[in-house]
Structure formats: C-alpha cells, structure tokens
Amino acid sequence: MISLSHVSKRYPGGRQALHDVGFTIESGELAFITGHSGAGKTTLLKLLVAIERPTSGSVIVSGQNVGALKPRAVPFLRRKFGLVFQDHKLLFDRNVFNNVALPLQIAGYRAKDAARRVRAALDKVGLLAYEKALPITLSGGEQQRLCIARAIVHRPAILLADEPTGNLDAEYAAEIGELFRSFNQVGVTVVIATHDPALLAQLAPRVITLRHGKLAAA
Amino acid sequence: MMAWLAQHARSFGATFARLARAPLGAALNILVIGIALSLPVGLYVVIANLQASSHQLAAEPQVSAFMALDASRAEVAQIEARLKQNPLVQRFRFVPREQALQELKQASGLADVVDSLPQNPLPDAFVVNARDSTPQALEALRDEIRQWPRVAHVQLDAAWARRLDAALRLGRLAVALLGALLALALVAVTFNTIRLQVLTQRDEIEVIKLIGATDAFIRRPFLYFGALQGCGGGIVAWLIVSGGVYLLNHNLGELSHVYATLIQLKHLSLGDSLSLLAFPAALGWFGAWLSVGRHLALIEPGAGK
Incomplete structure (x- = not known):
C-alpha cells in the first residue's frame, strides 16, 4: 500500500530532514511512526500526500509514484487518504455537518448520498447530536473527533494522522485511539505519526522509529 | 453529468452565500461598477438615437x-x-x-x-x-x-445630416474608447476584490487543497463571484440608464407638447440590454480568473511550515 525506498529529503536552506529511509506498510496495517521532535515524522507524512517531494528515492502509494506525480494528479492522490491533523484544520465559518461534507462535495457526491454518509461518519465519532453546531463551540476532543469524521467520510483506503492526541488529555486520547483501532479493524490502513506512549501502549501497533532523519527501527 | 451540475449549483449557492455574508462591500462594489458602466452606456444611447435620426435624413440625399x-x-x-x-x-x-x-x-x-x-x-x-x-x-x-x-x-438637404453623421461616428469612437477603459477598470476592480478574498480565505483554501480539491473546484466560486459582481454592475448601469431615459423622455414630452411634434429617446434594445448584462459578467469572470490563477499558485498547504 505504501512503500518508500532510499528516500531523502533536504529542504531548501540545507536542512536534511530524511536520509535514506525505506520501509513498506501493507494494506490493512496499523503502523506508528515515532521519534523525537524534528526526527522527520511530519516530513514523512508530507511526502506521502505530495505536500513535499522527495529529494531522492521513491515514494509509492497504491502503485503510484508520488514524487513524480503531475500537479493535476495530486488532488486525486489526496482523495485516497483521510487526513487527521494535530490542529484539526476545521473550517470555522460552517457548521459540523458542512465540515464533514466537504470531502464529499469535492468528490462530487450527490447531496442526498452525501448527507447519509456525513451522518454515518458523525454517528461513528459520536457527534451526531452536534451536526448544526459550529466547530468553535466544541471542546478540543470533540474537534479532534470532528476532524476524524471528515477524514473518514469518503471511506479512504488510508488514514494518516499527525500527532492526533497531541493536545488532548488522557481520557480523550484513549477515545481517539479506540476510533483508530475500529477503522483498522474494518480494513483501513492506519498510519499515525506520534510520540504519545499511552497511545502506543493502547494500540500495540507496528512501530517505525526515526532518529535524526534516519530509520532506527521498522 | 448530474453530479457535475450539482457541484456547479453548489458553488453558485456558496457564491451567493458569500455575497450575502458581506452585503455592504459587495453592494458598494456593484454600485461602483454600475456607475462606471452607465457613463459609456448612457452616451451610447444618446448617440444611437441621434444616429438613427440622422440616418433617416441622410439615407436619401x-x-x-x-x-x-x-x-x-x-x-x-x-x-x-x-x-x-x-x-x-x-x-x-x-x-x-x-x-x-x-x-x-x-x-x-x-x-x-x-x-x-x-x-x-x-x-x-x-x-x-x-x-x-x-x-x-x-x-x-x-x-x-x-x-x-x-x-x-x-x-x-443632406449636407448637414452627413456632417452630423460624421460627428456621431467620432462620438461612437469616443464611446468605444471610454467603454474599453472602463472595461479595463472593471477587470482591475474584480482582480483586486478577488485577491482580497483569496487572501482572507487562505486557510480554508489550504485545507480544501489538502482534502483533495482540484484547482478548478477552488477557482469556481471565485469565478462565479466575479461574474455575478460584473452582472450586478450591468444591472445597476441598466437601471441608471433606464432612469435617465425615462426622466429625459418625461421632460422631452413637455418640450414636444410645446413644439407639437413627438421627440422621444429610444431605450436600449433587448439585445443591447442583454449584452449589458453578459459583457460585464464576462469581464468579471475574466478578472477573477486572472486573480485566482495568480494568487492560488502562492497558496500551497504546508509549504510555509
């Protein structure tokens, strides 16, 4: 599903974020990418969704060489992913329902089909009662669950999360962890970049460890 | 096909919502465009009327x-x-x-x-x-x-009519020049409005790019906005010119009473009226297209991080 070989990334200005990294994540796997701050976790996720391009090496996602994608093809690559961000990246000018509906609108779903899927996703994360609420009125944990609902509403093959429990207390973090486990159980490939030891203990995933941009354990 | 139409309809709806969210700013923009457009259009109406009568006279010298x-x-x-x-x-x-x-x-x-x-x-x-x-x-x-x-x-008999005709041709040229300049101004106004919108919605654009929106999807509501704003300006210009013609005809009515002949200004034809809506809409679309194309390229998710 995801395969990196000899991937290096050097940012303009000379910082070497990744150095000769290679690993493979199979379809349906639950994998953590861990490491200290600045080890290259976020850069790795950015390479997967073509926010950044590798300086050398190849990044293959479901058979596509991401590093060589034409800009026009990038949106369609990104639709294969569900993205969960540490800072949620919700749109505060629209309500919960419309935030979750966004990926479906982008993909051109019909309003009726979209509404059904949005409610299913909201139900899954326990926010069905809040569909008319504005995101700003939700707590941190609820906002994170909203972000997850938006990430899974179009049923992506891969769920990518960057520090999903970074700002949450232990109880909320455990709920989020359970959500990830349930998605993985229905066949979604889940990749989480985190250094939260509690989450690690909870999910007991495969762990890919980065140290100063190099692969320390896979 | 249905999905494509639905998507356009939704963008259109979103555009209206955006207009409604900042009604004063949008209204002022539309008013400015309308007033600017009404100048060449009003001149055009006057000249077209004069020309019609001079043609009648000059047709058979x-x-x-x-x-x-x-x-x-x-x-x-x-x-x-x-x-x-x-x-x-x-x-x-x-x-x-x-x-x-x-x-x-x-x-x-x-x-x-x-x-x-x-x-x-x-x-x-x-x-x-x-x-x-x-x-x-x-x-x-x-x-x-x-x-x-x-x-x-x-x-x-035809000599003076021919001279008038020549002068009117000059007038038409002036209208064309004025029109071209104001068309340029319309494009510039739209360009700037859309630039501000793109910049204030920077975060939103970044997010929907991350979720997999194509550039076309992101561009669409801005293009609709530009076109709607231009079209709105056209409507305002039409109203201004109509009001002007009505007022003039009202007063001309008294004048023709005095002279016992009928002097009436003809209003814009249906075709001219439709162009007055379509042309600014196209220009607004174009200005928005220029602006979004230029400013969208600058917004790439995560690039600044």
Missing part, C-alpha cells in the same frame, strides 16, 4: 430647388421639363407653394402664426433625388440647377 417667389406657372413648367430631361436626375417631386404652406402648418404647430400671415411667404419648390448620391455628383447637380432661370436658391 436630396437637392431642393426653390423658385423665385414671383415665378409664373410657365416658368415652373419649364424647369420641370429640364429636370425630366436631365440624366443626373432619378426622380423629382414638385411641391407647390400652397401645399408647402399646409405642410408647414401641420408639421410645426405654428398654425396660428401661419394663419396670421398676410400672404404665402413660401416659393414653389422641386425636391430632386439624384441618380448618383455621392457628394460630388450632388454638388454638380446643385451647381447646374442653380444656373437655370428663375431658380432662386438650391440647397443640398
């Missing part, structure tokens, strides 16, 4: 030959015979002095004045259509008739 007031029937008949034989003349019409007086009475509304005249001041006249209506041929004909006996005065 005529030479009028007036006999001396004391010319006898025989002398008039002689001129008539000459006109019949002249190869330059296509046809002609004889206007006896009594008929001319009647026409003056009816056409000018000066009946009272005419009735009070002690005698008919008008001469017999011939209205001549030339076979060749170029100015040179007309002048040659005029010069020839002028030398005939008992012809007091010869006049080229």
Whole structure:
C-alpha cells in the first residue's frame, strides 16, 4: 500500500530532514511512526500526500509514484487518504455537518448520498447530536473527533494522522485511539505519526522509529 | 453529468452565500461598477438615437430647388421639363407653394402664426433625388440647377445630416474608447476584490487543497463571484440608464407638447440590454480568473511550515 525506498529529503536552506529511509506498510496495517521532535515524522507524512517531494528515492502509494506525480494528479492522490491533523484544520465559518461534507462535495457526491454518509461518519465519532453546531463551540476532543469524521467520510483506503492526541488529555486520547483501532479493524490502513506512549501502549501497533532523519527501527 | 451540475449549483449557492455574508462591500462594489458602466452606456444611447435620426435624413440625399417667389406657372413648367430631361436626375417631386404652406402648418404647430400671415411667404419648390448620391455628383447637380432661370436658391438637404453623421461616428469612437477603459477598470476592480478574498480565505483554501480539491473546484466560486459582481454592475448601469431615459423622455414630452411634434429617446434594445448584462459578467469572470490563477499558485498547504 505504501512503500518508500532510499528516500531523502533536504529542504531548501540545507536542512536534511530524511536520509535514506525505506520501509513498506501493507494494506490493512496499523503502523506508528515515532521519534523525537524534528526526527522527520511530519516530513514523512508530507511526502506521502505530495505536500513535499522527495529529494531522492521513491515514494509509492497504491502503485503510484508520488514524487513524480503531475500537479493535476495530486488532488486525486489526496482523495485516497483521510487526513487527521494535530490542529484539526476545521473550517470555522460552517457548521459540523458542512465540515464533514466537504470531502464529499469535492468528490462530487450527490447531496442526498452525501448527507447519509456525513451522518454515518458523525454517528461513528459520536457527534451526531452536534451536526448544526459550529466547530468553535466544541471542546478540543470533540474537534479532534470532528476532524476524524471528515477524514473518514469518503471511506479512504488510508488514514494518516499527525500527532492526533497531541493536545488532548488522557481520557480523550484513549477515545481517539479506540476510533483508530475500529477503522483498522474494518480494513483501513492506519498510519499515525506520534510520540504519545499511552497511545502506543493502547494500540500495540507496528512501530517505525526515526532518529535524526534516519530509520532506527521498522 | 448530474453530479457535475450539482457541484456547479453548489458553488453558485456558496457564491451567493458569500455575497450575502458581506452585503455592504459587495453592494458598494456593484454600485461602483454600475456607475462606471452607465457613463459609456448612457452616451451610447444618446448617440444611437441621434444616429438613427440622422440616418433617416441622410439615407436619401436630396437637392431642393426653390423658385423665385414671383415665378409664373410657365416658368415652373419649364424647369420641370429640364429636370425630366436631365440624366443626373432619378426622380423629382414638385411641391407647390400652397401645399408647402399646409405642410408647414401641420408639421410645426405654428398654425396660428401661419394663419396670421398676410400672404404665402413660401416659393414653389422641386425636391430632386439624384441618380448618383455621392457628394460630388450632388454638388454638380446643385451647381447646374442653380444656373437655370428663375431658380432662386438650391440647397443640398443632406449636407448637414452627413456632417452630423460624421460627428456621431467620432462620438461612437469616443464611446468605444471610454467603454474599453472602463472595461479595463472593471477587470482591475474584480482582480483586486478577488485577491482580497483569496487572501482572507487562505486557510480554508489550504485545507480544501489538502482534502483533495482540484484547482478548478477552488477557482469556481471565485469565478462565479466575479461574474455575478460584473452582472450586478450591468444591472445597476441598466437601471441608471433606464432612469435617465425615462426622466429625459418625461421632460422631452413637455418640450414636444410645446413644439407639437413627438421627440422621444429610444431605450436600449433587448439585445443591447442583454449584452449589458453578459459583457460585464464576462469581464468579471475574466478578472477573477486572472486573480485566482495568480494568487492560488502562492497558496500551497504546508509549504510555509
């Protein structure tokens, strides 16, 4: 599903974020990418969704060489992913329902089909009662669950999360962890970049460890 | 296909929502565009009206030959015979002095004045259509008739209409220039409005790019916004010009009462009205397209991090 070989990334200005990294994540796997701050976790996720391009090496996602994608093809690559961000990246000018509906609108779903899927996703994360609420009125944990609902509403093959429990207390973090486990159980490939030891203990995933941009354990 | 239509409909709806969210700013923009557009359009209406009447007059250039007031029937008949034989003349019409007086009475509304005249001041006249209506041929004909006996005065009726026509052509050119300049201004105004919108929605654009929105999807509501704003400006311009024409016609109505003739400004035709909506919409679309294309490239998710 995801395969990196000899991937290096050097940012303009000379910082070497990744150095000769290679690993493979199979379809349906639950994998953590861990490491200290600045080890290259976020850069790795950015390479997967073509926010950044590798300086050398190849990044293959479901058979596509991401590093060589034409800009026009990038949106369609990104639709294969569900993205969960540490800072949620919700749109505060629209309500919960419309935030979750966004990926479906982008993909051109019909309003009726979209509404059904949005409610299913909201139900899954326990926010069905809040569909008319504005995101700003939700707590941190609820906002994170909203972000997850938006990430899974179009049923992506891969769920990518960057520090999903970074700002949450232990109880909320455990709920989020359970959500990830349930998605993985229905066949979604889940990749989480985190250094939260509690989450690690909870999910007991495969762990890919980065140290100063190099692969320390896979 | 249905999905594609639905997506467009949704973008359109989102655009309206955006307009509604900042109604004052949008209204002011539309007003500015409308006022700017109403200048060339108003001028156009005035010139089109003048041109229509000058065309009527200039279409068939005529030479009028007036006999001396004391010319006898025989002398008039002689001129008539000459006109019949002249190869330059296509046809002609004889206007006896009594008929001319009647026409003056009816056409000018000066009946009272005419009735009070002690005698008919008008001469017999011939209205001549030339076979060749170029100015040179007309002048040659005029010069020839002028030398005939008992012809007091010869006049080229179309000359002033032609001069007016030429002046109006110049006016049209001015309208075109003004229109082009204001079209440029419309594009610039839209460009700037959309630039501000793109910048204030930077975060939103970043997020939907991350979720997999194509550039076309992101661009669409901005393009609709530009087109709607232009179209709105067109509507305002149409209202301003309509109001102007109505007011003028109202006042012209009184004027034509006084002169006992009907002077009325024609309004914009349906085709012109539709262009007044479509053309600014297209320009707004274009300005938005330029702006979004330029500013969207600068927004890449995560690039700044």
